[in-house]
């Protein structure tokens with residue numbers, strides 16, 4: 449597998465192993481961006497002297513399930529509430545773009561759109577009756593899907609006012625190109641991602657791929673944003689400069705262990721484990737700042753870090769619940785490489801290893817919340 453574009457997708461539909469049913473942690477992460485989103489919207493609305501007629505808003509890596517429409521409906525509500533507080537007309541036309549990779553379950557989102565529009569209409573009416581002395585909430589929401597990779601151009605020049613993205617930018621565009629060489633690719637023995645035993649050449653390839661990808665992301669968005677446009681991004685990272693820092697990689701480490709228990713039983717070939725390298729990277733604060741400064745199109749309005757409990761909102765056994773979250777996100781990649789036959793067994797073993805792990809340590813993850821403003825050019 450060279451590129452994730454054709455392979456990566458969150459589990460479809462609304463069944464037990466779907467992303468829709470297993471995205472409570474990501475929902476928590478979205479809620480942590482609320483303040484930054486409110487501030488960004490306020491700044492955008494205040495940056496114009498008169499009312500904004502059209503406002504372009506895009507959620508990048510929207511996936512499918514309850515989080516998808518929750519994000520855009522909260523952004524719309526924030527626009528109405530902020531316009532009201534500022535004593536301004538809300539933008540007449542809101543263009544809401546939902547982006548994800550080509551294989552994303554967009555149909556699942558489309559079926560929920562009628563209730564989304566109904567909810568927005570009701571909120572507009574409620575707001576209007578509360579504030580009928582000032583505001584016209586006559587604006588219209590146009591929702592579109594934009595399939596494609598965010599590591600490249602997705603929108604016309606200067607067409608977007610606000611970008612949002614959550615739990616997506618830790619996915620790389622591809623398995624690091626520095627691992628093209630077969631011997632380097634297989635040198636990370638018995639692992640799926642960076643770990644304590646990973647050779648420096650592999651770590652360097654990961655870091656370089658992240659830098660190239662994130663820089664390309666920033667450059668593309670800077671061309672698509674209007675002057676004064678903003679972005680609020682949140683994604684997984686790691687807690688220190690050590691590439692094998694625990695919060696950045698223990699979930700891959702235990703998944704690798706689960707696969708390795710299947711090797712002596714002849715269920716998985718060891719060389720298959722050696723040759724799998726996850727197209728994922730948990731960057732550190734210093735790398736993130738460095739790429740933003742080097743690329744140069746954005747200034748940082750705020751950059752916060754959070755440590756949250758993975759098991760928040762998980763009602764079942766911790767290990768089993770966490771394994772289900774991971775399965776919803778990682779199964780497509782693992783199936784492509786190892787085959788679908790072993791998935792139930794693999795995630796059962798993974799759940800047991802996780803249970804053991806969580807009996808000794810808390811189920812933490814580390815994230816970045818970053819708010820960026822496009823520099824004037």
Ligand SMILES: C[S@@+](CC[C@H](N)C(=O)[O-])C[C@H]1O[C@@H](n2cnc3c(N)ncnc32)[C@H](O)[C@@H]1O
Nearest residue numbers: 474509510511515548549597598614615616619
């Ligand atoms: C864990 S989901 C997050 C979904 C949603 N934003 C949320 O917070 O629940 C990550 C999403 O990012 C998408 N993604 C990963 N790489 C991408 C890329 N290069 N371009 C667009 N979407 C991408 C995946 O397909 C997936 O749907």
